[in-house]
Structure formats: structure tokens, C-alpha cells
Amino acid sequence: xxxxxxxxxxxxxxxxxxxxxxxxxxxxxxxxxxxxxxxxxxxxxxxxxxxxxxxxxxxxxxxxxxxxxxxxxxxxxxxxxxxxxxxxxxxxxxxxxxxxxxxxxxxxxxxxxxxxxxxxxxxxxxxxxxxxxxxxxxxxxxxxxxxxxxxxxxxxxxxxxxxxxxxxxxxxxxxxxxxxxxxxxxxxxxxxxxxxxxxxxxxxxxxxxxxxxxxxxxxxxxxxxxxxxxxxxxxxxxxxxxxxxxxxxxxxxxxxxxx
Amino acid sequence: xxxxxxxxxxxxxxxxxxxxxxxxxxxxxxxxxxxxxxxxxxxxxxxxxxxxxxxxxxxxxxxxxxxxxxxxxxxxxxxxxxxxxxxxxxxxxxxxxxxxxxxxxxxxxxxxxxxxxxxxxxxxxxxxxxxxxxxxxxxxxxxxxxxxxxxxxxxxxxxxxxxxxxxxxxxxxxxxxxxxxxxxxxxxxxxxxxxxxx
Amino acid sequence: xxxxxxxxxxxxxxxxxxxxxxxxxxxxxxxxxxxxxxxxxxxxxxxxxxxxxxxxxxxxxxxxxxxxxxxxxxxxxxxxxxxxxxxxxxxxxxxxxxxxxxxxxxxxxxxxxxxxxxxxxxxxxxxxxxxxxxxxxxxxxxxxxxxxxxxxxxxxxxxxxxxxxxxxxxxxxxxxxxxxxxxxxxxxxxxxxxxxxxxxxxxxxxxxxxxxxxxxxxxxxxxxxxxxxxxxxxxxxxxxxxxxxxxxxxxxxxxxxxxxxxxxxxxxxxxxxxxxxxxxxxxxxxxxxxxxxxxxxxxxxxxxxxxxxxxxxxxxxxxxxxxxxxxxxxxxxxxxxxxxxxxxxxxxxxxxxxxxxxxxxxxxxxxxxxxxxxxxxxxxxxxxxxxxxxxxxxxxxxx
Numbered sequence: 117x118x119x120x121x122x123x124x125x126x127x128x129x130x131x132x133x134x135x136x137x138x139x140x141x142x143x144x145x146x147x148x149x150x151x152x153x154x155x156x157x158x159x160x161x162x163x164x165x166x167x168x169x170x171x172x173x174x175x176x177x178x179x180x181x182x183x184x185x186x187x188x189x190x191x192x193x194x195x196x197x198x199x200x201x202x203x204x205x206x207x208x209x210x211x212x213x214x215x216x217x218x219x220x221x222x223x224x225x226x227x228x229x230x231x232x233x234x235x236x237x238x239x240x241x242x243x244x245x246x247x248x249x250x251x252x253x254x255x256x257x258x259x260x261x262x263x264x265x266x267x268x269x270x271x272x273x274x275x276x277x278x279x280x281x282x283x284x285x286x287x288x289x290x291x292x293x294x295x296x297x298x299x300x301x302x303x304x305x306x307x308x309x310x311x312x313x314x315x316x317x318x319x320x321x322x323x324x325x326x327x328x329x330x331x332x333x334x335x336x337x338x339x340x341x342x343x344x345x346x347x348x349x350x351x352x353x354x355x356x357x358x359x360x361x362x363x364x365x366x367x368x369x370x371x372x373x374x375x
Numbered sequence: 376x377x378x379x380x381x382x383x384x385x386x387x388x389x390x391x392x393x394x395x396x397x398x399x400x401x402x403x404x405x406x407x408x409x410x411x412x413x414x415x416x417x418x419x420x421x422x423x424x425x426x427x428x429x430x431x432x433x434x435x436x437x438x439x440x441x442x443x444x445x446x447x448x449x450x451x452x453x454x455x456x457x458x459x460x461x462x463x464x465x466x467x468x469x470x471x472x473x474x475x476x477x478x479x480x481x482x483x484x485x486x487x488x489x490x491x492x493x494x495x496x497x498x499x500x501x502x503x504x505x506x507x508x509x510x511x512x513x514x515x516x517x518x519x520x521x522x523x524x525x526x527x528x529x530x531x532x533x534x535x536x537x538x539x540x541x542x543x544x545x546x547x548x549x550x551x552x553x554x555x556x557x558x559x560x561x562x563x564x565x566x567x568x569x570x571x572x573x
Numbered sequence: 574x575x576x577x578x579x580x581x582x583x584x585x586x587x588x589x590x591x592x593x594x595x596x597x598x599x600x601x602x603x604x605x606x607x608x609x610x611x612x613x614x615x616x617x618x619x620x621x622x623x624x625x626x627x628x629x630x631x632x633x634x635x636x637x638x639x640x641x642x643x644x645x646x647x648x649x650x651x652x653x654x655x656x657x658x659x660x661x662x663x664x665x666x667x668x669x670x671x672x673x674x675x676x677x678x679x680x681x682x683x684x685x686x687x688x689x690x691x692x693x694x695x696x697x698x699x700x701x702x703x704x705x706x707x708x709x710x711x712x713x714x715x716x717x718x719x720x721x722x723x724x725x726x727x728x729x730x731x732x733x734x735x736x737x738x739x740x741x742x743x744x745x746x747x748x749x750x751x752x753x754x755x756x757x758x759x760x761x762x763x764x765x766x767x768x769x770x771x772x773x774x775x776x777x778x779x780x781x782x783x784x785x786x787x788x789x790x791x792x793x794x795x796x797x798x799x800x801x802x803x804x805x806x807x808x809x810x811x812x813x814x815x816x817x818x819x820x821x822x823x824x825x826x827x828x829x830x831x832x833x834x835x836x837x838x839x840x841x842x843x844x845x846x847x848x849x850x851x852x853x854x855x856x857x858x859x860x861x862x863x864x865x866x867x868x869x870x871x872x873x874x875x876x877x878x879x880x881x882x883x884x885x886x887x888x889x890x891x892x893x894x895x896x897x898x899x900x901x902x903x904x905x906x907x908x909x910x911x912x913x914x915x916x917x918x919x920x921x922x923x924x925x926x927x928x929x930x931x932x933x934x935x936x937x938x939x940x941x942x943x944x945x946x947x948x949x950x951x952x953x954x955x956x957x958x959x960x961x962x963x964x965x966x967x968x969x970x971x972x
Contacts, residue, residue, distance in 0.1 A: 222630035226528040227553050234442030246425040247402035248440065260441065263554020323554060467803060472866045475899050477934050481960045485864075489897060493866040498666040498684060499633070500864075505957035516960060523666070527631045 143240060144329040145258040152355075155204030161275035161320065162196065163210050163225070196281075203355070207279070210271045217270045224269060227262055228280045228316060235260055236330050263323040277326065278318040317355070327355060399428035403438060412436045414452035416511075416544060419569040422562060424448070432461040438566075444526070446550045446559050448566065451536075454543040460490045469493070474543045481505065483536045484518040487547070491522065499523040510537040511544055511572045521552065531556040535567045546570060600773040603655050609676075625661070625679045635664040635684060643850045644682050644696070647843075651697030652704050652774045660704070668861040670792065674703040676710065687851060688858040688874065689791065691881075693843025694784030698771055698829070705770030711763045768825060772832045781842040782833035789826035795873045802869025844881070859890040868898055885918035892927045899934075907931040922951035926961065933964070942966065 152158060193209075200207045213221050238246045239258070249257065266278055317327040403409055403424040410417050412434050424438045431437065438448040451460055456478075459471035472489040484502045492500055500522040508517035515537030523529050532549030548563035550556040628634075635641070641664050649657035659678045669685040680703060690696045775782035851858075863871050875891050892910035895903040911928035914921050925948040932941030942965050949958055949965075 218630045219632075222527075222627060223529065223553060223632065225627070226526060226631075227551055230444045230526060230528055230551065231441075234445050238442045244400070246400050246439070246442070248423045248425050261554065263558070265553055467805065470803070470866060472897065473899075477899060477904075479930060479934065481957055481964070482930065484957075485897065489864045489866055492668075492861075492864045496668065496865070498668045498861040503956060505960045507960050507963050523632045527633050529632045 144327070145235075145239065147258050147324060147326045150326045152203075152205075158205045158277060159275040160200060160205050160207050160317075161210055161269075161271050161278045162193075162207050163221070163269075163278060163280050208271065208275060210269070213270045220265075221269060224262060224266060225280070228318075231260055231262060231325065232316065232328065232330060235325075235328055240330060258325075260325040260328070261323045262318055262325065264321070266318055266320055266323045269320075272320045275320055278320050280316045280318065329355075401426040401428075411450045411452040415573055416450065416452040417571050418450075418566050421565040421569065424566075430462075432459075435461055440559060440562070441555075444551075445555050446548070448546065448548045448563055451543060451545040451547075454545075456541060460487070460543075460545075461494065464494075476541060478538070478543075480507075480514070480516045480536070480538060483516055483538075483543070483545070484520070484534075487518070487534060487536075487545070488520065495525055497522055497524070508535060510535040510567065511539060511570055513537045513539055520549075528553075533560060533563065535570075539572060544570075544572060599776060600652075600770060603653070622677055625675070625677065628679075628681075629661075629663060633665055633667070635666050637664070637854070640664055640850070640854060644687070644700075647693050647696045647847075648680070648700045648704065650693065651701045651778050651780060653777070656704065656708070656774075660707075666861075668858075668865055672699055672703050674707040676707070678707065680704075680707075684854075684858055684861065687854070688862055689795070690788060690847070691791075691844055691877075692781075692784055692847045694775065694780040694782070694840075695788045695842070696847065697778065697780050698775055698782075698785035698788055701774040702767045702771035704774065705767035706763065708770060709763070709766055711767070765828075768829060769832060772829055776832075776834040776837060779840060781840040782837045783830065784842045785833060786826045786830040789829065791877060793826070794877070795870050798873035799867065799870040802872070848881070856886045856890070859886065860893070863890055863894045863897070866897075868894065883913065883917070885914040885921050885924065888914035888917065889921060889924045889927065892924065892931070896927055896931050901935065904931045904935050908935065920951055922948050922955070925951065926955075929961075929964075 197207045210221070238244060239249055239260075266272060269278065272278065315327075315329045316325055318324065319326055403420050403426050405420060405422050408417050408419045414434060420438075424440060427437045427439055427443060429437075432451075434452045434454055436450050436452070437443065438450075440446045454460060454474045456476040457473055459473050461471065463469060463471050471493050472486055474486060478486060484505050488500050488502055491497060500520065502518055502520045504517075504519040506517045508515050510517070515535055517533070517535050520532045520534075521529065522532075529552045530549045531552045532547060534545055534547035536543065536545035538544075546563075546567050548560065550559060641662060644664055645657075645660075645662040648660065648662060660674075660680050661678060662680045662682060664687070665681050665683050667683040667685060668688075669683055670689050671683040672681065672686050674680045680700070682700070686699060687696070690699065772782055772785050775785060859875070862874060865871070871894050872891070875887055875894070879887050888910050892907045892914065895907035895910060908928055908931040911924045911931060914924035915928065918924070925944045929941045929944030929946075929948060932938075932944060945961050946965050949955070949961060952958070955961070
């Protein structure tokens with residue numbers, strides 16, 4: 117029943133915490149005990165990633181750009197395959213689904229979104245953590261799942277893990293201002309441009325969420341191949357077994373400086 | 376534009392940004408008897424739960440394991456006749472259906488359904504089963520339901536209810552049909568069995 | 574988007590005397606299948622294609638093929654089969670008066686709209702209006718026009734896009750908690766243009782164009798009934814997004830009446846075909862409406878459906894509406910309405926159930942139990958059969 121009132125609050129919360137300085141909030145976690153040794157040759161099923169790129173104008177209105185989105189999708193797909201190849205994993209794209217399969221994929225994507233919201237709201241935002249999760253978390257607890265039905269998704273029988281990927285970009289255009297309302301109410305500025313990325317790795321046998329990275333302030337201009345690589349590196353930098361060196365606090369020039 | 380909604384969101388935003396205010400989810404420890412919403416209703420949870428912070432009604436409180444979107448266990452501890460199950464956004468413009476002194480046990484699923492439908496503007500809500508049961512050592516009703524939420528996820532639910540001394544006592548549980556409902560339905564049933572009203 | 578159910582009423586009276594030329598409108602020649610031009614439009618289409626891919630698989634869709642095919646047929650009959658080829662129609666289970674057309678040709682029709690129109694001509698009028706937005710490519714113009722906007726929508730939109738869901742915007746819209754309003758909010762002038770196009774399609778179709786005005790006249794009636802039953806003097810300004818941009822409904826009804834081709838008045842409006850096509854869904858759509866706890870609007874809708882004759886489903890729905898409100902006089906009325914339903918359809922199981930419960934609650938034990946017993950005989954495997962069985966004395970429940 118609480119969900120009647122919770123949804124809006126949750127989303128505002130998510131938005132808000134992402135704008136808050138990082139110390140209050142974590143942005144990725146790995147299920148305890150999960151290791152993915154380099155060169156273990158695992159197959160990863162990539163569920164159709166939601167990639168959106170838009171230009172943000174002065175009012176904050178996102179204007180979708182088709183060629184950017186296409187470019188971003190290609191760049192991200194290529195970067196992903198390349199990075200996983202370096203890790204010794206193979207990425208396979210989920211086959212096009214029809215009928216009941218398509219419906220099942222949609223329901224799982226909706227569930228992944230709900231689980232991600234819960235993780236961000238109740239785990240990554242430390243101050244809002246559920247007591248059971250907080251207590252258990254002393255042992256590095258990260259226990260979330262989509263359930264074993266993920267094994268029935270099209271292509272799941274061909275792979276070990278499923279990767280859900282969502283990235284949403286709004287690039288600031290010239291003249292973009294701070295969002296004054298947010299600044300006014302919360303004393304928090306919203307930077308020009310929105311660069312959010314979410315990635316989750318799921319065990320296709322159990323449905324357990326093995327790893328989730330949710331970041332509302334990502335670097336890398338996904339409109340460019342280099343930038344897409346950077347973004348994917350960032351999304352995957354905490355990827356289990358990853359040997360990708362972390363890009364520590366590289367001062368972002370900020371995509372808003374670009375056209 | 377729309378000052379009412381606007382200020383509500385602004386208020387939420389402020390709350391969200393205050394870490395101290397956000398730590399109020401309370402642990403409900405396994406085996407420890409607790410009272411619900413300052414009423415005489417008690418339960419002894421057979422496993423640890425979290426009581427979510429926030430107040431959606433005078434006699435209402437919500438517990439969860441993984442967050443309200445994944446498992447939502449809500450207690451209605453003594454709703455008085457003439458009152459809705461949860462607080463109304465606007466009593467005048469968006470009234471919720473009311474429990475009344477003449478409400479029958481068999482009508483409680485309808486009341487619950489109409490509350491969900493009105494509050495969420497749902498269309499797809501089905502009560503799939505209504506059974507007599509014993510609840511709080513009185514004759515009560517058990518019902519099961521399924522609905523499509525605004526986040527387009529199908530959720531399943533189950534509830535136990537009884538009318539005692541003219542007040543409504545009810546515990547409901549709902550969770551996504553995928554995985555979550557089956558995983559925790561027994562945890563909910565054990566809570567319902569542990570409920571006591573002197 | 575056409576208009577939101579329970580929309581604002583204020584300033585209706587002001588617009589009555591709008592100056593409209595009584596010139597029957599005709600649609601422009603069809604330009605053929607349109608492909609998006611330029612970065613803005615291509616981006617918009619791409620995003621909508623992605624959204625359609627996801628949305629079409631959502632649990633919120635009504636998958637009844639017959640119903641979907643019928644709604645599509647009405648659209649095609651209205652706008653013509655050449656234009657219709659550019660669209661995909663989806664019927665969405667949502668109890669509100671609404672329909673929408675996306676810039677890539679995806680049309681959504683809410684089940685609450687199907688409950689509120691009475692004929693193919695009326696449905697065609699609404700769908701034609703939405704198609705008008707599409708043909709005039711209003712979404713794109715809206716996007717361009719709002720580029721420099723600095724209103725509250727800006728940050729709400731950004732926040733919405735930060736949250737990790739596949740489509741928060743839609744979630745918010747359905748929740749109606751949002752100040753985002755619709756992503757594709759049209760200006761008042763655009764609504765007028767779409768109205769004119771909608772009526773133009775009807776004028777050239779075989780359907781009766783005068784029906785377009787009826788939709789709005791009835792909607793006005795529903796708003797008034799809703800406000801009256803809630804004791805409201807003022808309209809629902811919290812749906813201000815539509816209040817601000819849609820032409821007031823009275824003006825709209827007047828305009829549409831003037832633009833309709835006079836010689837079309839004798840045409841068939843397809844009311845009987847519409848009733849037949851909707852009949853399998855009507856009880857469900859009525860239940861979806863009644864359980865919204867919106868007494869005035871629900872009563873108005875039932876009454877208006879009954880103008881062509883009371884049926885058992887209508888009497889039953891009215892009984893349910895009154896029993897749920899549950900005041901003592903409501904229960905007396907409910908019992909009478911259920912009785913009417915049973916008179917028309919003696920094997921309407923749910924009417925016997927409602928009658929039994931209403932009688933019991935007004936102290937008429939024996940006849941109440943008799944009715945419940947009849948319910949169980951007619952529907953032994955009802956979801957609540959055991960519960961109802963407990964309310965009947967043993968010797969009665971075992972014939």
C-alpha cells in the first residue's frame with residue numbers, strides 16, 4: 117500500500133541523492149563471494165540496452181538526437197565487446213523476441229528497473245539503508261535478485277550471465293543554466309547535462325544480481341567512440357574480475373563544454 | 376503551476392536530502408513482540424523485517440524486506456467506521472472509499488480493491504480468491520489479488536482481515552509476480568499468524 | 574492527448590460565443606507515408622520507436638485481438654485507409670478519458686475512452702483528432718517551441734531522467750502526480766487545428782460528422798455531474814496542464830458542430846455496431862469506472878449509456894455503485910437496481926449476489942439469503958463461494 121505514495125518520493129530521492137556529494141552514496145556493489153576470474157571465458161547475454169542521447173537546451177528540455185543515439189549505441193556495443201574481450205568474456209546480443217518471449221523480456225526489464233530503484237534507494241543511499249541491509253552489510257552484504265525465471269529469457273540458455281544496461285544522456289547546449297528550483301530548495305546545483313548509467317550483471321541460473329553499477333554523474337561523451345569507451349570503462353570499472361584501472365577523479369572538462 | 380503538487384515535491388526533496396531524517400526505518404527483530412501503529416495489535420515477526428518510515432495513515436504501517444517496490448507488508452490496525460484505509464490526497468476532490476459500520480466481511484476485498492484502484496487510478500485489478508479464515512482468533516476473511524501497477528509491473532497480493540468491535544484489522548502483502556511474491560509469501564503468512572489482539 | 578477525465582470546468586461559459594465560420598472542413602490531400610526530416614524529428618522518432626518496442630509488450634495492454642482490430646478499423650474508416658497505414662493502434666487498460674498519438678505513428682487508446690463514446694462516429698472523432706496532431710506533426714513543433722522554456726517542467730524532467738527505470742516519464746504520467754505534464758503537451762491553437770482536421774476526416778468518411786460535438790457535450794455533462802456530487806464550486810485545477818492548453822469543451826463542441834458537413838447529418842453513426850463490438854468488454858469497463866469511487870461521474874456514465882435502453886449489465890453496475898457508497902438509502906436503491914437487472918436477465922449471478930448483500934444489510938434476512946443462495950447455484954465456483962456460503966443457513970444451502 118505504501119507504494120501508492122512511495123513511487124514519486126523514491127524517484128525524487130534517486131534524483132536528489134545523485135546530485136548530493138558522493139560521500140553519502142555508494143554507486144556500485146558486488147555480491148559477496150562472486151568472482152569472475154580474468155580469461156575464464158564466460159558468455160554474457162546483453163539484453164537490448166536502452167541508450168538515449170539528447171541535447172539539453174536552456175530550459176532543460178531534452179531533445180532526442182537520432183544520430184547521436186545510433187552512434188552511441190554502436191559505440192557502446194563496440195566498447196563493451198572490446199572490454200569484455202580483454203577480460204576474456206564473450207558478449208552475445210539477446211535475440212529479437214516475439215510473443216510471449218517479448219512479454220517476458222519486458223516484465224524482466226520492468227523488474228530490473230524496480231530492483232535497481234530499490235538498491236539505490238535502500239542500499240546505495242547509506243543514510244536511507246534498511247536496517248536489515250545495514251546490519252548485514254557489515255559483512256559486505258549485497259543480496260538482491262530477479263529470480264530464476266531469467267533462465268527462460270531468449271538467449272539465456274546460451275550464456276552464463278545477463279547484462280542489463282541503461283544509459284541516458286542529456287548534453288547541455290550553450291546557455292544552459294543551473295536548474296534553479298533544485299538549487300533553491302536543496303542548496304544543490306545540478307550540473308549542465310545529465311549523464312546517468314546503470315549496469316547490472318545477473319546470474320542466468322539463479323537470477324541473483326551479481327553486480328550493479330548505478331551512476332548519475334558519468335564521464336565520457338558517448339557520441340564519440342573514445343567517449344563511449346570511457347563510459348563503458350566507467351560502467352564496468354567495478355565489474356567483477358575487472359582489471360580495468362579505475363579512472364580516479366579525472367577532472368571532467370564536462371561535455372557541456374562541447375557543442 | 377499546480378502549487379499543491381509542487382510544494383509536496385519540494386517537501387519530499389528536502390526530506391530526501393537530510394540524512395538524519397532518512398534513517399528512521401526501524402528494525403523489527405525476529406521473535407520480539409511489537410505493537411503496530413500505537414494500537415493494541417501486536418505481532419512477533421519470525422524473521423527480521425524493516426518498518427518503513429513515513430506515515431500513510433493514522434492506523435497504518437508498512438514493513439518491507441527489500442523495499443516497498445519489491446515486498447510491501449501493510450498493517451491496518453483498527454480503522455474506524457467512516458474512515459478510508461489510508462490518508463486521502465484530497466478528501467474533497469479525490470475521496471477514497473470508506474470502511475463503514477455496515478461493511479460485511481465479504482465486502483472487505485471490494486473495499487481494498489476500490490482503494491487501490493482509486494488511489495493509483497488502476498484499471499487492471501482482480502480479486503482472485505475470497506475465503507473464510509480465522510484471524511486474530513476471530514472469524515475473518517482471506518483474499519488474494521493481482522494487479523498491474525503504474526510501473527507496468529504485475530504484482531500479486533494476499534490479505535487477512537477481520538472486523539473487531541466495529542473496527543477493521545487487516546494485514547496485506549504484495550510483491551511483483553516475478554520471483555518476489557512466491558519468495559516471501561510464507562514470511563507474510565507467519566506474521567499474520569503471529570498477530571494478536573487482546 | 575485529447576483531454577483528461579474530470580477536467581477543469583472554469584471559463585467554459587466564457588467561450589460560448591466564439592466566432593467560427595460555418596464552413597465544412599475538408600482534409601488536405603494526403604502527402605503519402607511521411608519520413609522524419611532533420612535531427613530533431615529523427616531523434617524524436619527513434620526514441621518513440623524504442624518506446625513503442627517496450628510499451629507494446631507491457632502488461633498494461635489489452636491484448637484482445639478483436640477489440641484492437643475493431644478500434645483500428647474505426648480509425649481507418651475515419652481517416653481513410655491510406656493515412657491509416659502509417660499507424661499502429663494499442664488499446665491500454667486505463668480508466669480515464671484519453672487517447673494519444675505519438676510522432677512515429679503509434680496510437681494509444683485508453684479503455685476509459687471506449688466507455689465514454691457511443692458510436693463509431695464519436696470514437697472516430699476522437700481518434701481523428703489525435704491523428705490530426707500526427708498529420709500536422711505537432712509533437713515536433715512543441716519540442717522546438719519549448720526549447721527556451723524555463724518552467725518547473727525542466728528540472729522535473731531532469732530528475733525523471735535520473736531515476737533508473739526504462740521509462741519514468743510514462744510512469745509519472747499514469748500516476749498523475751506529476752508536474753511534468755505530458756511530454757507532448759499541445760498548445761491551444763494546435764488543439765484547434767487537430768479538431769478541425771479531425772472533423773475534416775469525418776466529413777469525408779461515411780460516418781456522421783455531427784457526432785464529434787456530442788463527445789464534448791457529454792464530457793461537459795460528466796464534469797458537471799462529478800463536481801456537483803463532490804460539492805465543488807470550482808473545477809479540478811490540479812490538472813492544470815490540460816486546463817491551460819485545451820480549448821474549453823463548450824467552445825469545442827460549438828466549433829465542431831459548425832464545421833460538420835450539414836448533408837452528413839443523415840449518415841449512419843455506427844452506434845449499433847459500436848455497442849455490439851464493445852458488449853463483451855462493457856461489464857469490465859463499467860466495473861473499472863465504478864470502483865474508482867467517483868460517484869457522480871459513474872452515475873452520469875451509466876445514465877447516458879442507458880439512454881438507448883437499460884440492460885442487465887447497466888442495472889447491475891448501478892447497483893454496485895450504490896451498494897459501494899453504502900448509505901442506508903443507497904442500499905435500498907441498490908436492491909431495487911439489482912432487482913431490475915435480474916428481471917432482464919434472471920441468470921445474472923452477480924446481480925443476485927449484490928441483491929442478497931444489499932437486502933441483508935437492510936435487515937431483510939430471509940430474502941437476502943435466498944438471493945445469495947441463487948448466486949451460488951448460478952456460480953458455484955465463484956471466487957467468494959465459501960465466504961458467501963457461510964452467510965446462508967445450512968438447511969438452506971443444501972437443497
